[in-house]
Amino acid sequence: MYTIVQQRPDSIYDLFERKDGDQHVTHYCPGCGHGVIHKMIAECLDDLGVQDRTILVSPVGCSVFAYYYFDVGNVQAPHGRAPAVATGIKRSRPGSIVLSYQGDGDLAAIGGNEILHAANRGEDITVFFVNNAIYGMTGGQMAPTSLLGQKTTTSPFGRTLQNEGYPMRVCELLAALEAPVYLERTAIFDSKNNMRTRKAIRKAIQNQIDGLGFSLVEILSPCPTIWKMTPQDARKWLNENMIPYYKPGVYRDKTAPPTKSIVTLQAASGSSSAASEAGQTPATKVPADNAVEPSSPPPAPSRRTARKEVPLVEVPSLLGIRATERPGETSGSAALLGNYNERSRFFDSTVSPAPPRSEAGFFPSTVPEKYQNPQIKIAGFGGQGVLLLGEVLAESGMLSGYRVSWLPSYGPEMRGGTAHCHVRLSQHEIGSPLVSRPTILLSLNKPSLLKFLPEATPGALIIYNSSLIDEPPVRDDIETVPLSATEIAEKIGSPKVANMVMIGGLMARTHLLSKETVFAAIDALVKNQALIELNRRAIEAGMQAVLELEAVLQS
Amino acid sequence: MSKELIKGNEAIVKAAILAGCRAYFGYPITPASEIAEAAAYYFPTVGGTFLQAESEVASINMIYGASSAGLRCMTGSSGPGISLMQEGISYLAGSELPCVIADIMRGGPGLGNIGPEQGDYNQMVKGGGHGNYHNIVLAPNSAQEMCDLTILAFELADKYRNPAVVLADGYIGQMMEPVDFPETAQEAPVKDWAARGDAATRKNVITSIYLSHEALEQHELRLAEKYRRIRESEVRYEAYQVSDAEIVLVGYGIVSRVLKSAVDMARHYGIRAGLFRPITLFPFPTQQLAEISMSTERFLTVELSDGQLVDDVRLAISRRHPCDFYSRMGGCVPSTEEVFDVIRSTISHPAECNEAMAVPMGLHAV
Amino acid sequence: MPNPARGKIEIAQDECKGCAVCTDACPPKVIQLSTTLNVQGYHPAQYLGDGCTGCGICFYVCPEPGAITVYKWQDEEVQPKQHRAA
Known part of the structure; x- marks a missing residue:
């Protein structure tokens, strides 16, 4: 009896219902290579048992409609971006089999960067690169792989070295990268080469099933219509013109188990190949021609895409979010979320009312009225800890129950030059966080004092680092406090804590912040235990210095 | 907390x-x-x-x-x-x-x-x-x-x-x-x-x-x-002190924070200013602004761009009233005092019409 | 009764685009283009009816995914490949 040995693969639809016109046949021209390659890929997906897990990324080009045919998950990508789209899919669904199917314009021209970097990362994807040396879908324009002398609609006199340069050899280019595990170039033009293509396709997909890393098969493919040849002549032309320049062969194969010497070499150079990375799932099986055994799920994702599972309840604490203690409330998580949604003004409301301007806190009676609701500007050299100074004020202000904001100057200033930041502590909701007219100016160097002194409001408090500022600020409507912050800091152990000395001075003068809240703020912001201790001593020294100064002035 | x-x-x-x-x-x-x-x-x-x-x-x-x-x-x-x-x-x-x-x-x-x-x-x-x-x-x-x-x-x-x-x-x-x-x-x-x-x-x-x-x-x-x-x-917005406002300021992002302070400052000096802040820019709160324009005649849009938001504001209030426009760019953000000065200037110099006000007031006009 | 051919093929006449790649590739040369036109207006490939070895080469050179089905003669009844259409 006769039994079927080859027929339309299951992973190809019986009827192409997404297609307009005749739904029994592809939209490809007679003699086109795409249909052959589609068939071989689909047959392989059947044989390896991965149809359900497969997501095919189709490009822009003739194969943009690959989703008409493949009975797998389909994602159509922007021109050239298929490797990036495939990366997004594979990283999101590590158990899926992600295939990127691209032509020469898509992959080698507009998508040159995406393929290079996906290959370099060693993404666990399989790329089928169909090279027909021409732009087919758009009607015969030059491709990066068009041959020298080849006439196209945009190289009507033939491609020249002078104008367009050499045709791009993608396998050779990618073979310069360390990460790809498998690169092979094959061709579609006769039965021998077609069967080599079939074998390469199977290996490239098997590699992904085994979690080995990045595989790419470049397939030289005839385009009879655009080449303006019969299917037979197109195959002959491919053989005689493309094959000599684009030599078929294996350009990379790291799928065999690494030998000892390779492992040693890689360990010495501090890097590991994708093949040895995949050591958890060694690729001992190299499929023989026409005899690929079905591989059974579940997949063995490589280390690269393996992710840890984190229970949802642990997420807030991993983000450093502390649960609020609300006495008398049930500790159910739904209750807490509901609470947030009540606080958030934006959920399920088309119109958000203005928030009530509630009094958030109040300043202790020890704080003179002129220092309440301060608008603070802090300025100095980059590297003097100006931003941290502001952060400590804002953090401790928050811990004191005030409304606070901290706004930095950002960017190149952080790497030298001047830095400044704006801090507001308020009992009201803070409107503008910008401090354009400071009521308190902390100045750590001379240029910043000269720059910001004119901005200070009448009656403003100016605390300046007299170690670096030899002339006191000249304005008769302000209050000035000299503080030799850098010298005091050096005595304690490091000039770097001059910023904390300034905080101490501010605390002693204004009583805006208590020592407890400032110390707690330092604990929250400074990670190094030794530095925390140093900072605390600097703050106490700054307080002491200002108290002594006041005593002298009063006596 | x-x-x-x-x-x-x-x-x-x-x-x-x-x-x-x-x-x-x-x-x-x-x-x-x-x-x-x-x-x-x-x-x-x-x-x-x-x-x-x-x-x-x-x-x-x-x-x-x-x-x-x-x-x-x-x-x-x-x-x-x-x-x-x-x-x-x-x-x-x-x-x-x-x-x-x-x-x-x-x-x-x-x-x-x-x-x-x-x-x-x-x-x-x-x-x-x-x-x-x-x-x-x-x-x-x-x-x-x-x-x-x-x-x-x-x-x-x-x-x-x-x-x-x-x-x-x-x-x-x-x-x-x-x-x-x-x-x-x-x-x-x-x-x-x-x-x-x-x-x-x-x-x-x-x-x-x-x-x-x-x-x-x-x-x-x-x-x-x-x-x-x-x-x-899905329209979301914030309206602050608009019900009796003689001038409504419009802005979003950091500008809206400055505008809120400017509204407070203006109210302190007896100018009935209000703030309308779109929270959704698409969908734009067109209808809500149109409603406000039934009771308020003066609008001032402030943005850190050269007249992008103001187009939507003008469309929303249609031609019922002019909308003044103040812009800072290049990383400059107006101070509260600066906006207050613009408010005073706007109040005392009646705007001509929409077309004339298409020229940004910018720094020169203030 | 003579021994049957080692294989046979079926070509879906309406799916064939007449590119003749299979007629070139077929080792025993038992495929030819028809003189008649199919619904698409192509001269579809036809199996001559004898001499097929079931090698499958035509299947792997044919650009249409479903146009050709290849059969092989089995002396004993074997379990066919799990297949929806089998």
Whole structure:
């Protein structure tokens, strides 16, 4: 009896219902290579048992409609971006089999960067690169792989070295990268080469099933219509013109188990190949021609895409979010979320009312009225800890129950030059966080004092680092406090804590912040235990210095 | 209260994770880099994916892939990077893929500078990529709202299968303020339309190509209907002291904070000023502004761009009243006192008509 | 009764685009283009009816995924490959 040995693969639809016109046949021209390659890929997906897990990324080009045919998950990508789209899919669904199917314009021209970097990362994807040396879908324009002398609609006199340069050899280019595990170039033009293509396709997909890393098969493919040849002549032309320049062969194969010497070499150079990375799932099986055994799920994702599972309840604490203690409330998580949604003004409301301007806190009676609701500007050299100074004020202000904001100057200033930041502590909701007219100016160097002194409001408090500022600020409507912050800091152990000395001075003068809240703020912001201790001593020294100064002035 | 003093940029990342986002693809750029940096730390910590892509072009296409695969995913950037993403955003909109894009605006055009500006308004609110589409655009004005609106952005993106943008300026991104985060993390929804690489979704296709003219027209009409529903249901704004206002200031982001202080200052000096702050830029609160224009005759739009927001304000109040316009750019942000001076000047110099006021007042006119 | 051919093929006449790649590739040369036109307006390939070895080469050179089905003669009844259409 006769039994079927080859027929339309299951992973190809019986009827192409997404297609307009005749739904029994592809939209490809007679003699086109795409249909052959589609068939071989689909047959392989059947044989390896991965149809359900497969997501095919189709490009822009003739194969943009690959989703008409493949009975797998389909994602159509922007021109050239298929490797990036495939990366997004594979990283999101590590158990899926992600295939990127691209032509020469898509992959080698507009998508040159995406393929290079996906290959370099060693993404666990399989790329089928169909090279027909021409732009087919758009009607015969030059491709990066068009041959020298080849006439196209945009190289009507033939491609020249002078104008367009050499045709791009993608396998050779990618073979310069360390990460790809498998690169092979094959061709579609006769039965021998077609069967080599079939074998390469199977290996490239098997590699992904085994979690080995990045595989790419470049397939030289005839385009009879655009080449303006019969299917037979197109195959002959491919053989005689493309094959000599684009030599078929294996350009990379790291799928065999690494030998000892390779492992040693890689360990010495501090890097590991994708093949040895995949050591958890060694690729001992190299499929023989026409005899690929079905591989059974579940997949063995490589280390690269393996992710840890984190229970949802642990997420807030991993983000450093502390649960609020609300006495008398049930500790159910739904209750807490509901609470947030009540606080958030934006959920399920088309119109958000203005928030009530509630009094958030109040300043202790020890704080003179002129220092309440301060608008603070802090300025100095980059590297003097100006931003941290502001952060400590804002953090401790928050811990004191005030409304606070901290706004930095950002960017190149952080790497030298001047830095400044704006801090507001308020009992009201803070409107503008910008401090354009400071009521308190902390100045750590001379240029910043000269720059910001004119901005200070009448009656403003100016605390300046007299170690670096030899002339006191000249304005008769302000209050000035000299503080030799850098010298005091050096005595304690490091000039770097001059910023904390300034905080101490501010605390002693204004009583805006208590020592407890400032110390707690330092604990929250400074990670190094030794530095925390140093900072605390600097703050106490700054307080002491200002108290002594006041005593002298009063006596 | 368990509040955390945190930068707006970092608050976005924590909020995204709490909203069930588990994939971040991005490329660093000042003043948005803290988003990528925080994502690089927190996403792997919670079992998610962080990948620094080779470009913004690749980032947005990785988002296209992750969203196709059914994950809640996000990226972040600033003007120059957002320009590069526009192609991908058009595809996301065309394929109806939800995602969240944070744009921390800096100065432009070209390389511009890293100071705060609002010059990406048009490219985010009006489209920016090719074709007929809209992003949902949310404009926070505090670190707390960077959290709240990021969570809302994920909700709206999934509800409408559409890209949602958190549009903030450099100051809102860089500023630290106390933030009250939700204390429980959400489970991301399961998306049956996605290509998840399983038997249940094998028949799904994600695409934006509709070859036949009629089919594409139908697709676009469906999108238009979706945008109509968004306009109808998702407007959010803040109105402050507008009921008796003789002049209403309009602004978003960091500007709205300055405007609120300016309103208080104006009221202190006896000028009945109010503030209207669009929180959703698309959908724009057109109807609400129109209603206010029934009782208020003077409007002043302040923005860190050269007349982008003001176009929408003028459309909203139609020709009933003129709308004055004050702009600072290049990273300059007006002070409260500066805006107060503009308010006084506006009140004392009646505006001519819409056309005449199309010339920005800028620094010269004040 | 003579021994049957080792294989046979079926070509879906309406799916064939007449590119003739299979007629070239077939080792025993038992495929030819028809003189008649199919619904698409092509001269489809036809199996001559005898001499097929079931080698499958035509299947792997044919650009249409479903146009050709290849059969092989089995002396004993064997379990056919799990297949929806089998």
